[in-house]
Amino acid sequence: MMRRAHFLGGLAGAIAFVPLLARAASGTKYPVTHTDAEWKDILGSDRYVILREDGTEPAFSSPLIGEHRPGVYNCAGCSQELFTSEMKYDSGDGWPSFTSVLPGRTLTQADYDLPGEERTEVHCRRCGGHLGHIFNDGPPPKYLRYCIDGLALNFVPRA
Ligand SMILES: [Zn+2]
Numbered sequence: 001m002m003r004r005a006h007f008l009g010g011l012a013g014a015i016a017f018v019p020l021l022a023r024a025a026s027g028t029k030y031p032v033t034h035t036d037a038e039w040k041d042i043l044g045s046d047r048y049v050i051l052r053e054d055g056t057e058p059a060f061s062s063p064l065i066g067e068h069r070p071g072v073y074n075c076a077g078c079s080q081e082l083f084t085s086e087m088k089y090d091s092g093d094g095w096p097s098f099t100s101v102l103p104g105r106t107l108t109q110a111d112y113d114l115p116g117e118e119r120t121e122v123h124c125r126r127c128g129g130h131l132g133h134i135f136n137d138g139p140p141p142k143y144l145r146y147c148i149d150g151l152a153l154n155f156v157p158r159a
Contacts, residue, residue: 032078032127050151051077051129059094062150071157077129098146
């Protein structure tokens with residue numbers, strides 16, 4: 001089956017009044033799936049709101065902002081490795097920030113949740129969990145800022 005990062009067509013008429021339009025990628029099939037009730041059990045309520053309902057944690061709330069040890073940041077939904085400590089930097093924006101992501105681990109889609117602003121949402125390719133957004137004001141050479149909710153991640157220090 002084709003997996004499409006940008007799932008935009010076809011269902012617009014059927015879902016026009018569903019409030020969670022931002023999760024247009026719900027037509028995407030992910031290798032790791034659970035029912036909503038199972039996700040709530042697995043994640044707990046705070047992580048569930050971020051990963052499964054496209055929530056955003058309060059700025060400067062994540063202990064991972066100050067995490068500087070060598071290691072890997074895994075998806076809190078499915079444990080897939082997403083970022084390494086070498087990709088992390090201090091953006092000052094209030095969330096854990098990275099300049100890049102491990103290849104092939106995420107998908108993106110346009111997000112129109114904020115009126116008048118189109119943002120790029122990024123989510124886990126394995127479980128579909130919402131991770132955060134990508135902005136174009138990061139450091140050189142790529143100038144990308146992966147603005148990621150700490151609750152969407154688990155940090156594993158390198159031994
Ligand atoms: Zn995942």
